[in-house]
Amino acid sequence: MKPHLLLIDALNLIRRIYAVDMNQKHHNDEQMIQTCSARVAQACKKLLSITNATHAIAVFDGDKSWRYHFYKDYKHSRAPMPDTLKEALVHFKTAIEDTGIVVFEPENDEADDIIATLACKAASNKVSNTIVSTDKGFLPHLGADITVYDYFKKQYLDEHSIKERFGVNKNKLVDFWALAGDKTNDIPGVKGIGAKSAQQLVNNYNTIEDALEDESLSPSIHKKLDANMQMYVISKQLVSLRSDINLGFSLKQLRLN
Structure with missing residues (x-):
């Protein structure tokens, strides 16, 4: 079987699923996190099936990356992660690992840079890969061996959609x-x-x-x-x-x- 690498932008996936679940009716925060973790795990299983992946990794963000030091106003107006979610990330990591996908959290790098590095290194060795994220920053890397999939729109992004x-x-x-x-x-x-x-x-x-x-x-x-x-x-x-x-x-x- 030809190798295929699945690259999941973990927080991008989790935060979007969490945003939907947060508005649903739950008895308490603990129940919400359990439900949300299960949905994230289910999404990962679907992605493994959709991509026919032989290799997979879900990448989280490390602490302040080089961009924060390079430009002091980088992401300064972005709302911080809700405390309920931040404190529960360990549960999401376990849920993802239970699907067989490796979880990686760098010390200081952003997930985007790690994923781009993995995608480009894999492609240079003729290993096709799929990046799962709604982040537009990956789009310049689209190529013969690098695809980008939007899990929430259920579609692969291409050059036509970029131009549009x-x-x-x-x-x-x-x-x-x-x-x-x-x-x-x-x-x-x-x-x-x-x-x-x-x-x-x-x-x-x-x-x-x-x-x-x-x-x-x-x-x-x-x-x-x-x-x-x-x-x-x-x-x-x-x-x-x-x-x-x-x-x-x-x-x-x-x-x-």
Whole structure:
């Protein structure tokens, strides 16, 4: 059987299931957590079946990643994890492990960077893999051996859906986000450049440097770019997922029993 690696963005899956369960009628928090843990385990079993995975891992976030040190306002407006959920994460980890999936929680790295590293390393060795997440940050890595699956919409994301959603091609996403910013993660982008201007820039020019050298570029756009190039560079680094993290384990250790 040809190997296939399942990569689950654990908190992305848990928090979305928890958000639904929190609004259901339960006798108490303990019962809610038990129900929610069971639903997460059931989701993992479905994902194993859907992807025909031979290897699998669910990755959690570590403590403050390099992005928090690199840019002090990173995710500063995001609501903290509810205490009830935070205190119950151990139950979710056990529920996932009971399905045979390896659980990994790095010390300081974000799950996104770990997953991107695993996906790229697997793909470089011709091992196909599926990333399960609703996080758009994985989309630039879509390729012949890397797919992204939205468990909640029950669909694989592709280049057509990227173009439809963002108005740019897959290979232009990082530049697009670096220009327009990303409010969900408090990544600023270039001041005064909205989504429409960002789309036009990345669709019309190979690089932002090319745009700045074009004498026909709108003077107001040129002024905004020229004044905010440092923030563009910072934003580009923030929206780019790392794929070079030293993980300390091999694909063999992720084999399903």
